[in-house]
Amino acid sequence: MIKLYEKGAYILHGTEIIDELEATNELVSSKLGRACQKTDAAKNTLSYEILKVHNTSDNMDKLKIKFDKLTSHDITFVGIIQTARASGLEQFPVPYVLTNCHNSLCAVGGTINEDDHMFGLSCAKKYGGIYVPPHQAVIHQFAREVLAGGGQMILGSDSHTRYGALGTMAIGEGGPELVKQLLSRTYDINMPGVVGVYLTGKPRKGVGPQDIALAIIGAVFKNGYVNNKVMEFIGDGISNLSVDYRIGIDVMTTETTCLSSIWLTDDKVKEFYEQHNRIEDFKELTLKDVVYYDGLIYVDLAEIKPMIAMPFHPSNVYTIEELNRNLYDILDEVEKKVMISLDNSTIKYQLKDKVQNNRLYVDQGVIAGCAGGGYENICDAADILNNKYIGADEFSLSVYPASQPIFMELVKNGTIARLMETGATIRTAFCGPCFGAGDVPSNNGFSVRHTTRNFPNREGSKVTSGQIASVALMDARSIAATAANKGYLTSAEDIDAEFLKPKYFYDSKIYDNRVYNGLGKPDKMTELKFGPGIVDWPAISGLTEDxxxxxxxxxxxxxxxxxxxxxxxxxxxxxxxxxxxxxxxxxxxxxxxxxxxxxxxxxxxxxxxxxxxxxxxxxxxxxxxxxxxxxxxxxxxxxxxxxxxxxxxxxxxxxxxxxxxxxxxxxxxxxxxxxxxxxxxxxxxxxxxxxxxxxxxxxxxxxxxxxxxxxxxxxxxxxxxxxxxxxxxxxxxxxxxxxxxxxxxxxxxxxxxxxxxxxxxxxx
Structure with a gap:
């Protein structure tokens, strides 16, 4: 059950919710035992405190933010650094991490993508940055493992820059905003609204973080409830979630169109930092005795069922149970929505032909990237698939661990072998399935993915060439349940599985041996490596009167x-x-x-x-x-x-x-x-x-x-x-x-x- 409060809400002592529609300063003050003004309570959010520390202006209504760290991947960092160079860049003023998880597949017949990687490595050497080679980690998993820190702020040139579950306020922006930070300028915004997300209860067996995230997205996207605001996760339900689970919800907040996110932190988060040899980066974030939020999303975790986001948006959500029960009606509804979106009568789009024996047949399953490729997701998927097989028909299953340390631990504990035995294929850390550069479905194919987006043609098809395919978003657990039934859409709640929950052991040796770390060591004599595909920006004219x-x-x-x-x-x-x-x-x-x-x-x-x-x-x-x-x-x-x-x-x-x-x-x-x-x-x-x-x-x-x-x-x-x-x-x-x-x-x-x-x- 998800409830959106019509206006704002007060949270007293971290647990008691007072709806602003029913609240007065006198009521809140009486419950609190002291005088309380809304303006003061609004300054007690975690978000306000973090923004205040990073604001360089003397006005909290007009923020000028300087970030602690920056991160980019290989389809953004070339343009960012080229722009910064043209604007006077001499060295990276803050830690800047260049990951290589998007252009990891080199162009056929050329070296163009690898040229970008070599440019990035030379920049890390020249300007003093960190360079993560291809296939080592997707951008956000590396940031979780190495960069995030309690109370810190990170700016990334990828929209899913979200590390709130680790106590880090992270924002995804276009490259020019990173250029400003590289030139020691500021990120200038008005003080954003802050919406509380009150989690209570415990998730049902088989329900994963993507299910919770999709339910929230479905509730808030269309009405713009959190648009350009910060989502602040609070409530007693947080303690019932592992850190991996929290991360899986957090990364999907981007699809609500919020600005950023932040969570309360506890001993589980402390353990995460301890596991990753960075206990000094942990900071406990707790609520003060009274906090005012501009809006409140109340989420009873126990009421959320396995979800599916049908084409072509993460907000187009249904429960899997509902979809299977009303299959033809919902597929008809989706088809009509899609044709409006495609605006192209020459394309024949149909989902009802995927129905076999009154069940929806899926052509492909993918568990990947910053949302799906986490350790716990993959372990749970393997448990659901234990001693089962995906079959020899059209259905395929691909799994992409989000980093080499995760991959290595899955190898050590036998999870990879168990998955491979089912017929699944295992890939390296790569973001391709999220944007159409990996596991592209066949024409008219239907793919279920634990990834971040399912926009039209994002999976790689081209409408202008007469191609169309569909992606639906689901949690890894229900994807595994579907795979266990050889491609017939199945909720994880319908599979009786024992979740073993093996402990995660992080090993940094892979990064120690492969990641170039030039922080604080810029070498101005390094020559940048330019491939023929790296081209300067053309001259651009200024604005005229008319x-x-x-x-x-x-x-x-x-x-x-x-x-x-x-x-x-x-x-x-x-x-x-x-x-x-x-x-x-x-x-x-x-x-x-x-x-x-x-x-x-x-x-x-x-x-x-x-x-x-x-x-x-x-x-x-x-x-x-x-x-x-x-x-x-x-x-x-x-x-x-x-x-x-x-x-x-x-x-x-x-x-x-x-x-x-x-x-x-x-x-x-x-x-x-x-x-x-x-x-x-x-x-x-x-x-x-x-x-x-x-x-x-x-x-x-x-x-x-x-x-x-x-x-x-x-x-x-x-x-x-x-x-x-x-x-x-x-x-x-x-x-x-x-x-x-x-x-x-x-x-x-x-x-x-x-x-x-x-x-x-x-x-x-």
Whole structure:
């Protein structure tokens, strides 16, 4: 059972909940035995205390955060370091870990991904960082084992940067925010709201952390209950969860669109740090006698049943029991939702054909990554599969331990041998199944995965090529139960298994022998290794007084993911090549986008070169002719670019390329009803793009030109409403809005991007 409180709530002595709808200061004070004000109680959250320690400003409403540590993987660190180098980087000012868990599979017929790895190693040597070679650990497992510390803050360039269960407030952001930290700048945000997550009771046998996480996501995603807030896990139920279990819930908080997470810590967490030879990094985090939360999620763990998140979102949740009981009705409902999301009538999407003998047949099971590849998940899965076999039909099962230390312990205690005996295959630490670079299903395949996301095409299929496959998210235990029944969807509650719970013994020798640790030892004489696929950013122009935009894509989906803006999977090999990667922008959603954007960009390139824009793009020149029937606007002084409209863009990954690819193709703005995440909006800003808001019926269509008047003045003078005009004979007027921007963000937009901003700062 999950209950969302309509407003906020007070927690007294860590256990008593007082609903704000029923509370008064007098009531809370009387129960507490002393005077209590809501504003004071709100400062008693764990989150407030940690943010206060890391805030460098004198204003807790306007935070300027400096993080203790940074972490990135190999489809983000090249761009981050290249941007930082262009902005004046000399050495890493804080510990920075470069893991290699995304581009671990080298491109066929080339060395492009391994070139990125060698670049990373040379950077770790030159600037004083840590380099984790491919297949050693997925980014978040290494951070748990080596980086996390109680009361600390970590910033990572992966959206699932979440170490709250270990007492670490971690945030996943786009690369430019890490660039700021590398240049000793700050992470600037308003004080976020804090939502308590009160856990009580004990999970049922067979229910795993993914089940709890999916139930919570299903309750809060659509209503935005925790959007850009911190989720603070409290309650007596925490003591009933192992640390591995807590980690499994915690990592999935990203899918709620929260900003970060933090948990109470106890002796079990202390034991975790002791196991990992870092007892000094443990810090006990406990609640004060009264705490106020901006919202409260009450979770009775005992009431949560095995769950499944059907295509194509982690919030599209059902209990497995419910799905099996109402199979055809739910599959029909899912099919209808999917066709709205695909917006492509040429694709035949069907799940009902997966029903065999009135049961749902699954083609593939995967237990992997930062969510599924934990020690306890894999051990429990092996116990469910003990003395069983997955069969010789279509169904397959792949297991990816999240790190080599976990893998080695599973080998030592016999778990790997037991799994292999069932027919499962064991892989190394690799994030591929989460983003379409590993275990890609066949066309029309249905895969159940204990991974993080199941967005459209994230598993590797390409709608534009007529391919489609489905991923449903489940816990490792129910995936094992399904495997035990040779691919027929089965809840772990329906399998009678003895969970042996073997103790985990961490051995650091693998890391001691293979991980390069250059902390505090930068070698400025080291030459960076550049492969041919590592390309510098192109020159980017600054903002002009007015801008002319062509609408080149209009997306009416309720939510647009970063995977749809810039696909994962096969594009990974191009992550270090801004122009090469940009060719894939919106390729799975609107394949004509790149061509349209490039046509507009021809006019801008001509303008910057001082050439006649009419020769480059006659359509743009005609748009200026119409504009000049009402305004006197000189083309040579007016930036020309493209524009994407989406209802709610930016759900999912933190990858900055969702914005930077638009920018290198000449994108200057997005218009949206709202932005799904702070990190996507930040990525737009850091690449000099305007994050406009517009919530009414659209006055423009795809292909229209828009004049935005006095935009530079609006940015400088903090004007939030800006006049815009659809370029027609009538020059139809409408108003665009801008949410709050910091002074630095305003200057970044004026300069054209973060690189220009820092380059100019360094020249002053």
């Amino acid at each position: 801008i002319v935009l062509k609408v080149v894509s209009v997306i009416h989906d309720p939510v647009t993911t970063t995977d749809e803006l810039i696909p994962s999977g096969e594009t990974s090999s191009y992550r270090s090549n801004p122009l090469g990667l940009a060719e894939f922008t919106l390729s799975r959603k609107d394949p004509a986008y790149v061509g349209r954007a490039k046509e507009v960009q021809k006019a801008e390139k001509a303008r910057v070169a001082g050439e006649d824009i009419s020769a480059a793009n006659r359509e743009v020149a005609e748009a200026f002719e119409k504009i000049n029937t009402k305004f006197s606007i000189e083309a040579r002084d007016t930036q020309i670019g493209s524009l994407i409209y989406a209802v709610k863009p930016g759900d999912g990954s933190a990858r900055e390329q969702a914005a930077s690819c638009q920018k290198v193709l000449g994108g200057l703005a997005n218009i949206a009803e709202e932005y799904a995440t702070k990190r996507y909006r930040s990525n737009l800003i850091n690449w000099g793009m305007l994050p406009f808001l517009f919530k009414e019926d659209l006055p423009f269509e795809n292909g229209d030109y828009i004049l935005v008047k006095d935009v530079k003045k609006a940015i400088k003078e903090k004007i939030s409403e800006i006049k815009a005009y659809v370029v027609t004979k009538e020059m139809k007027e409408f108003t665009l809005k801008l949410d709050e921007l910091t002074d630095d963000e305003r200057e970044i937009i004026e300069k054209g991007c973060l690189i220009n901003y820092y380059r100019d700062k360094n020249m002053q």
